[in-house]
Amino acid sequence: MAIPTEPIGSIPRPLALLEAIKSAGDGTAPALDAAYDKAVEDTIRQFEATGSPVITDGEQRKYQNFWTYSVEARPIRRRTDSRSHSAPGMCVGCRV
Numbered sequence: 001m002a003i004p005t006e007p008i009g010s011i012p013r014p015l016a017l018l019e020a021i022k023s024a025g026d027g028t029a030p031a032l033d034a035a036y037d038k039a040v041e042d043t044i045r046q047f048e049a050t051g052s053p054v055i056t057d058g059e060q061r062k063y064q065n066f067w068t069y070s071v072e073a074r075p076i077r078r079r080t081d082s083r084s085h086s087a088p089g090m091c092v093g094c095r096v
Contacts, residue, residue, distance in 0.1 A: 011043050011058030027063035036061045 020035040021027045043058035 006052055006054040007047075008054055008056060009059060010062070011046075011056075011060070013060060014039050014042060017060065021063075 017032075017035050017039040020032055024032050039060040040057045043060055044055055047055045047058075
């Protein structure tokens with residue numbers, strides 16, 4: 001039995017966009033707008049070429065993602081109690 005699937009969500013970014021982001025030093029720099037536009041256009045074109053019934057932008061403009069969190073080493077909050085803590089148990093070292 002076949003299970004129909006469609007890619008929805010993040011699509012790998014083109015090398016040109018990755019290089020532009022690296023050169024800009026900040027994935028949110030306004031100078032990247034043209035590179036993001038081209039990546040979105042290419043992603044949509046690829047979805048259309050496959051006949052996909054679901055067309056998305058592939059999250060090409062989404063800067064914060066699993067890659068930036070791991071590469072940029074976001075600091076982990078280490079707490080030993082739950083004061084001013086909105087989500088107990090979500091921080092490393094939390095005892096509540």
